[in-house]
Amino acid sequence: MAQPMNMDDVLQTFIAESRELLLQMEDALLQIEKTPQDLDTINGLFRVAHTIKGSAGLFGLMPIVEFTHVAESVLDRVRSLEVRVDEALSALFLDARDHIGQLIDLLAEDGHLERLDEALRVQGQRLAARLALYLDAPVATASAHAQEHPSAVDQQAGVDHWHLSLRFGPDVLRNGMDPLAFLRYLGTLGQLLHTVTVFDPLPPLLSMDPESNYLGFELALASDASREVIDGAFDFVRDDAQVLILAPQASIQAYREHIDALPEDNAVLLELLVLCGTLSEAQAALVTQEGEPASADAPGEPDGGQDSTAPSASTAKGTLNSDSNLIRVDAAKLDQLINLVGELIIAGAGANLVAVRSGIGEMIEATSLLSRLVEEVRDSALTLRMVQIGATFTRFQRVVRDVSKELGKDIVLHIRGGETELDKTVVERIGDPLTHLVRNAMDHGIEAVSTRLQRGKPAQGTVRLNAYHESGSIVIEVSDDGGGLAKDKILAKARERGLVGDGQLPAEKDILNLIFEPGFSTADQVSNLSGRGVGMDVVKRNITALRGSVSLESEEGQGTTVRIRLPLTLAIIDGFLIGVGKASYVIPLNMVEECIELASGQGAESGFLDLRGDVLPILRLRDMFDVQEPGGNRENVVVVRYAGVRAGLVVDRLQGEFQTVIKPLGKVFGEAHGLGGFTILGSGAVALILDIPNLLGLVAKEATHRSIPRLLSTQ
Template identity: 50%
Template sequence: MTDTALPTFIAESRELLAEMEVALLECEQGNAGPEAVNAIFRAAHTIKGSSGLFGLDGIVAFTHVVESVLDRVRAAALPMDRALAAILLECRDHIERLVGVVADGKADDGDLIAAGERLLQKLNMHTGGSSASAANTDVVATAAYAAAPGERWHISVMFHTEVLRNGMDPLSFIRYLSTLGEITHLQLNTERLPSPEDFDAEACYLGFEIELASQEGRQRIEGAFEFVREDCTLQIRSKAQAAYEATAGREAETRDARSARDIKSADNRSLRVDGDKLDKLIDLIGELVTAGAATTITARKAGLSELNESTLRLARLVEEVRDQALKLRMVQIGPTFSRFQRVVRDVAREIGKEIRLEIGGAETELDKTLIESITDPLTHLVRNAIDHGIETADVRRARGKGAEGVVRLEAYHDSGSVVIEVADDGGGLKRERILAKAIERGLITDGSSLTDSQVFALIFEPGFSTAEQVTNLSGRGVGMDVVKRNVNALRGTVELDSKEGEGTTVRIRLPLTLAIIDGFLVGVGGSSFVIPLELVEECVELGDEHRSTDGEQRYINLRGAVLPFIRLREMFAIRSTAARRESIVVIRCAGQRFGIVVDELLGELQTVIKPLSRLFSRIRGIGGSTILGTGQLALILDVPSLLDLCLSSSQAPVAPRIALAD
């Protein structure tokens, strides 16, 4: 096995450990069905097998003991109760630490080995086995793999010539086989060795005849060769066939333990792609979108009908390629949600509450980059719901609720966006306490005219907290402002609904992707701006009665409703006179409506988002830039920031102020 395969082993082991954690949490909650137990066993078995191929004896030894316990559970010889599931969760965490040591290129330290020994002692005591008293994992391995006397197997294996080119090392399989028992005889088969002139140094001509003393069954021994099964001819014969037949039925279940690197059939169409390569592809497609727009403009200017038709076909193909490329980065949010099962379990135990996590919309897809970026904000919200939202069991009973609280994570698509909700059935937010704290901190002077949503939005202010005491989880006034800042950085918005005594729901709305968006192009003077199309509700003309000469007019009456607005010309100090006819683009964002006054409405377009340099990254109101088909630069508006500016008591200029020449 080559070193280049090690990162794949680490990635797949972590995926298996994540699946193992989900199944163990189900068992701990009393849902220890056969599927969950088999999933745990398969994960442990595959990790052990893969570790053996790399000579990671510490992982092999520890995981083998866990696997043996799980085998007893599968055989109904040991019940999977909550106590055992909790211990196995600790064992799963230890395997994850062992894999992490391999990923960091470090050697197992004494503390890690001692921790593993203590876990095995705990596991053996619970399952009624002998106490593990090994001084290190190598001794544990020796005890774990001791062969039963008299049980012998004859193994004949001939490796195919391409096995080395496929990244497999034949000796690693023999080394792993020795962990299943004692190799009493090993003979090299060289009958396929060619003459020196025909010898290919990259080809394999070797085979082995092996005598193995082991207490393992045929399928377990055959499993040692599972990663090379397509690249060898294998024959296993037992000298105690009768004993094998008595146990074969149960051991046959181990055959379905396969890793993701196992080539099961020609129909396996999955392919692991490096994320950087995928990002590069998206960038190139973005450039293709820009180049296609430029070609379309040129064709229109030329006035040739055939050329126009060709560019239209090209534009359609570019759009299809764009959509397919973006789908490559779309992944389901379910695995991310599932990680919070462990967070809820551990935190609830830490603070002495009874809480369960419910998940909805796990199949909802969004950009992988977004999923990675939203994990921290979700963690803040979940921990906040557990600590501040859900009451203790006694309080809940006194209020007529069930003792067990519920935190719910749900995702769904809505109007071209992805909505993620974090809800709890706890005590809800207390409006009066929030108002009192906001007045005390000088955030507001009088809250009597504020709506509930405006009051609740105050908790997103930096340092704001109504917690009566500081805990390890929260109460220091950090977290909610970070949530809003991080979500806004993703061109998203945060909404909050709460009812005292019934619970709170935080709603995060995100774009489907961060790479390419459908935009609405507007012009002010000689400058162009792009507004995300899904936020545009309508466009109306700004009447002369609303165009005050001193520029103090900040709202209009739109069909009986007050619509505040901002002027891009003033915000960015654009040095040009206002157009004779101005328009208002009506925006709906985070449940609020406001307007943006512009000179021209230039229509819809596909926009490739380019990040701003560090020099301009802190400018409020601008979220990125793009190159139009004409080669002109257009700025992409950061709508959530504009909303904050619009709803503030006075419209402050952007700092630092930008002057955009006409």
């Protein structure tokens, strides 16, 4: 007996799928503004609107169905070349896309659309009226269609194209018929939207007969031809083929009967229908779960003409095509998995410690194998959370388009490194800081067209987003070719606010970093985008909360680059364990360059070492943390590097590599600079994780002021 369908799960699938489709729609609209004659992009736009409308109809979401139906009708005229996409129509469709997104967000929040906000309802009506101007006659709304056919919403899957399943027999070639010729003929009746080849009957190469046919096809055909005309195309091959035809707007029951009449596994066939664009994922879920599967002797399709006496499909579940074998996983489940892996690492470290203390060789070997396997599980689990940053970058195409029009500037966005991967949590939390930086680049950085022409620059300004990996971190750059930062103006403003004394002349880097001070702004006037001194300090605070850092480079008249460095993951890292006194500390392993022995008294007075001819500043952790316990017979220097800055940390003991589960410090340690969290050792003791970027900043101050701040006592 079929399991009862969980409508909440299917609705969540629809919401997630619709949001992905709306992102595709936004990208396509921005692309069409540049290439208005790109038919592939236009057809993609139509399929997006059509899929959302059809899926929404399954749930009776009439506000979405009615509005999307009008947009779909206009897009149908666009793809038939009756209406040309210009800047005004593209802008209108972007507004329509935003309205559908608002409806989806409301659906996600309330679970229904029964009570629309009046402002949202009026907004939809106005947009629909503007879209209807591109139609020759008033468009019949989906609600009117539903009144004429009350069961349409419940029974139709909502596709407007024909779907054909073709299974040519093994002797079709011997009888002088070419399967591809039938596909070419169908192309004369309309447009073949999708063609998927079915390879399941293909035998091993050695047993293959070159004169036999083993292939079938799943086709999506957009055509105004009747069923009789389409079916008549196969009159000459009727005895050597199985031909199944699904009419547009076929019922859910018709889909179920259709797949049951074919020889392949039902799950595989549903996947093929999704690949062809005939069903969405939400519709496929309904076909799979609604009611009992149709039996082999069920009546044919209600829209006629198809014999359903073919053998019933096998109940065994086949293996899906590897390219489409993807599943959706709740992010909360991934978080739970990472937490459990973290606990497993701590428990494994404890078991390894007990094995070493026991001195039993077999136990040590077993725990060593366990540690290696746990490390592989950790890497696999973290990979599940890694996503490409390209999707986040692409969303800024819309930001640049809208803001440049608001500012009256001609600005283009260039993206590089979109394939760079990092933790999903980091991607989600970096969006707001990047938005502020991109807006700042357009508002403060890029000059007006007249100014750019006077300076000998192209009229079109450029904002660049770039991402790449460097030393175990990800670097994100936001740059522009604008006027750069006016250092004299920044310094004057800082002196006006008392941030810099009248007699002080900070280094260039320190002057640029003043813009990260709370409330700091050099804007001459307040605009809708900036000028109130709110934002850059929030950007830095948000990036610091991700254990990252931000730096600036600017050249007046040439442009500015903001460089953000972030960890690849926020959960588990490879660490290097060190000891100072009785306490243990962890340094991220990717920041460790080398370890050297420190001769007695070396660098004690100067604070520097001669490392193979290079001057290396050092920081004694014993002094910084005010450790009073005696150390060992010798000291060691751990050479660390971050963002091109190198320094040495003087420690008592080197304890080797250590898988580190990062846990956040409590609020009471909020002012303890130089610490990035803590971890639990196998012995149950706590080890603090050093914040290397912060410590390197302290090294720079130590070199200038010859003083060591006491941050935290271990006593």
